[in-house]
Every structure is written in C-alpha cells, then in structure tokens.
Amino acid sequence: MKRRLSLLPLLALAACSQPPPKVVDAPSVLPPLEREAARIMPERRFAHVDYLLVDKSERMMIGYAGGQPVKVWRGLQFGDRPQGHKRFEGDERTPEGRYVIEGRNPGSAYHLSLKVSYPNRADRAYAAQFGRSPGGDIFLHGQPNALPFGRVPGDWTDGCIAFSNDEIEELWRIVPDGTVIEIRP
Template structure:
C-alpha cells in the first residue's frame, strides 16, 4: 500500500515526546502518523524530573493513565509519573518525587487561540488548545508514552 493510500489511524498505540526537539509523535502499529511541534515544558526543561517542585518534565517510559476534562488547563491527559524507580530515587534523598504530570492545553481563561510564552508549566507538557483537543481523541487511556531528553 502506498503511503498516500493509508488511512490515518483512529487512535495511537504509542506516544513519543522528544524534549530537545520539542516534538510529540503519535504512532500506530509502529508507524508515525501525526506530529506536534513547539511543545512547552516546565520552567527547568533540561534533565529528568527528580523531585517535587523542580519544575522539570520527566524522562523515561510511562503510560497515559487517565484524562481530566475539568482541568485548570484546556483538557489534560495524565502521565503515570512517578514510576517505581522515580519513587525510589526520591526516597533515597528523603524527598517527594512529585506527580500530577500531564499533557495539557493552555490555562483556562486564556483566549483559545493564544499560547503562553516559553516554558511555563511545573513539569507538564503543554500544547495549543486545538492540539490537545485532537490528542484527547487520539490517545486512549493506557497508551504507553516515552519521553526522551
């Protein structure tokens, strides 16, 4: 089947986020089918999230484990951070690993066609409101996500 003949999948079975390229790619059956650019991250975008309040976006393999239609941001999909390794690392230092990491839109109350400037989240991954609406439809709960440096 030629690439032009392929039908866009109705849902993703894998999500890849590349922090350095500020890129989110949806996959189905091993094939990329949709990409989103210009992602926004936590105020300290370099490095893996280690502790609550460090404003870093986690790196590693997680799952999209739930969705929040009543988010303070325009829709949100929760990333399953922290995993067991994240909790163990933070515990070694007597600290909390934090949590509530989401892929979400812009803050509620901001005009729907506007975006905050720069990196502004507390460790989440932000996109435009139109993009999160599309991701809301394309990413089912339980979808694996890999966040790369």
C-alpha cells in the first residue's frame, strides 16, 4: 500500500504535463519553390545550368544541372507591373511561361544581358487578335550601366528580370544559349 501511495504524486504529475511538442519538418511548411531551394547542397559542383525556374511571387530563380537544383538567386526585380503575364508592348509586365535563353548582349545598357525568347507563337497570336504588338526584348540583365554602384530599388524594368551585376556576371558564365527558362506567376 505504501508503494502505491508513493506513486500517486508521480502519476498526478504525469497526467498534468503537456504532451511533447509536435516536431514539424521545416521544409514541409515552406512554399514549394523554397523547399526546392532548400535541397541545394553547397558542395555540389557544376559548370553550367541546363534549366532555370523563376517564381515571380517569391522573387526567386533556381538553376538546375542534370535535374538537380544547384543555385538559387533571390530578390529578383521585374517590370513595373510584375503581376500577370506580359501581353502587349509597353504593359511593363514580365512574361510567364516556358522560353529559352536565345542569345547574349555584352554591350547591353544593363551590365550584360541574356535574351529570353519571348514572344513565342502563342504570345504573338494573342496580341494579334487585338491588333497589338506583343513586345519583345525581354532579358535577364544587371543594373543600369549609368548606376555607379548598388541596385535600383523596387521593380523598374519594362518586363525584364534584373539581377545585381555580380549575379548577372555569374549567370553569363553558367547559362549557355538554349537553356530553358520557365517563368511562373
């Protein structure tokens, strides 16, 4: 009986205690693209990327090599009206969809630039039904050459995707022409 009585305070204490906190797997609570970025291993070596995935809402781009994420760029800058797919020349929107890097301009007004293949056939057809131009000259590029240092604040392009000058120099080296770029809302 004495032994049972000595266990009572321990049982009462155990009954009042909180269950251990539920452990949440941090990557599962992140947005999908952030989960993908979290898979990047810093020691993974790569010479170039073969696929670029841009998420406009996250202002992030992930570079892939051989199907594996190898590099992430954050803080992307877009056109003055970043929401929605580019439809017409002058709408200051950044296109959405699947395109390719189709060239490069070392003499760009924006510290190096990689040309995106916008507009595609669907983009041209959409604009044509309204008698308008879909626009063009969409690039991944650095900051304006006239800017002495730093970054232009906010969204400022006419539909391009802007990076820091150091970032566009890296992209220039690792993104070959023909690389697929998918731009998501």
